[in-house]
Amino acid sequence: MIFRLNNPIKHYAWGCKRSFSDLFQIANPERQPQAELWMGSHPNGSSTIIHEGTETELVDVIDAAPSHWLGVNHQQFNSKLPFLVKILAASQPLSIQVHPNKNAAEKGFERENAQGIAIDDPKRNYKDANHKPELVYAVTPYLAMNGFREFQAIHRLFSTLALPSIAKLLEPFLSAPNEDSLAQLFGAILQLDESAKQQAVIELLSVDASEECTEVAETLQLIAELAKLYPSDVGLFAPLFLNVIELQPGEAMFLYAETPHAYLKGVGVEVMANSDNVLRAGLTPKYIDAPELLANTQFKPIKACDLRMTPINHGDRLSYPIPVDDFKFDIINGGVMDIEVSSAEILLCVKGEVKIKLEQNITTIKTGESVVIPASTSGYTLCCQGLVARTYC
Structure with missing residues (x-):
């Protein structure tokens, strides 16, 4: 049989009020921000189907008959639907985030369970024991950050800006740009104390973009836009570290585990492993666990030209x-x-x-x-x- 899905909508503040109705004919009578529509069986937002005459959560139907729903190899994914499909509509930036790999997710989930941290606790890092690699397929122009820029580009941006308050933090990376020095710099900026962070942000926002080259000017313009929403957030430094990409409708990119990224604006279809694990680094009022994020981040650069996927x-x-x-x-x-x-x-x-x-x-x-x-x-x-x-x- 084929089963129609009735899908939950997540009303996060960064969502759009019109995109779901304009693009997908999904009503929004209360004019709330509609951020994500979930299609799948994740316990935090399972779709429902009409099964044997009753509206039932898909997660429960699959749990009752995993081989019927998932096939003979259902134990490969612990008898759970291994993926989650979303429509995502962002009118404001999502947090800069990293998803843990499978091994780290299993250990983190077990550790936080043993510590007695409730699943819905704002300081909970691991909502489940799965990794969360993702694909996003653009329905509208889709602006995002994905992966670290090449070392030379990060070096060029920071050395051009010459921010006095973090000059000492920059010295190791500017002297020898590599994974270790990048990790040291990224971690140091992420964990600046409040006064040092405020001074660094003031300096960053004070740079005159009109006097800079195109690459620097475009980066500073994005930072200025982000500062309208998060005027003192350490995440304002993210565009100096991360590739900025705008997918056009019909283009797609993949986001690996342990890779920092942020969706900034646009509507897309997002497909991921069936997980809700998020470690945040900035552009958010939510909980940030810097040490845990740094322990789950790979500091390997990605060429901007390699971000877009080439379909067969x-x-x-x-x-x-x-x-x-x-x-x-x-x-x-x-x-x-x-x-x-x-x-x-x-x-x-x-x-x-x-x-x-x-x-x-x-x-x-x-x-x-x-x-x-x-x-x-x-x-x-x-x-x-x-x-x-x-x-x-």
Whole structure:
């Protein structure tokens, strides 16, 4: 069978009031910020389906029959749906954050459980025992930061700005730019005491962007925009460290575990391992555990030109090369195709209309609607008059 998903919406302050309704025909009668729509079975926000005549959380349905829903290899992911699909709409920046790897998540989750820290405690770092690699597919222009810039670029930006209050902190990195000196610098700035942080931010915001080269001027312009929302946040230094990228509609990028990143503005489809673990570094009023974040960060640069993913073209289907086992991701743009099923699947209609034929039954979903298909389904025929995002594993 094919099951329509009823999906929870997260009303975080950074969300948009109109994007879900304008782009996906999802009503917002109370005009709240709609930040994320979750499709999946995470306990913090499970979708529901009509199962045996009753509206039931997907997480409970899967728990009751994991082999039916997830396939014969369901134990590989502890009998849980391994991925979570979201529509994300940001009108303001999300926090600068890092996601732990699988081993660190397991240990951190166990440690905080043993310490008796409640799952909903604001100072809880580990909400579950999973890692959280992510893909984001842009629906609108999508501005983000992702991964450390190349050493030479970070060196160039900091040496050009010449901020007196952190000159001594900069010396090791400017003398020998490498992973160790970058880690030392990033950690030192992140953990500045309040007075030193305030002075450094004042100096940073006082630099005259009009007198700088394009690279520096564009970075300072972004910092100035971020300062309107977070005028004294240490996260204002992040654009000096991190690649800034604007995805155009239809472009996608991958975000690895242990890599600092932040979504700044735009609407996208986000697919990730089924986790809600976040370690924050700035641009947020939420809890920041600097030592834990630094222990879970790799200080390896990423070339800006390598951030965009290059999909494999199968005609009407684009398949993205995902470097983890937790999920696979396709974009299907028009056409009719027969699809064999080997795992649970979530289909999201991003635009237009999609007809899903299973034996003699046809299920139609329109923009913003989604379905889940159990692994026990042998296959289906997709008639796509629009754009559909397919997540499976």
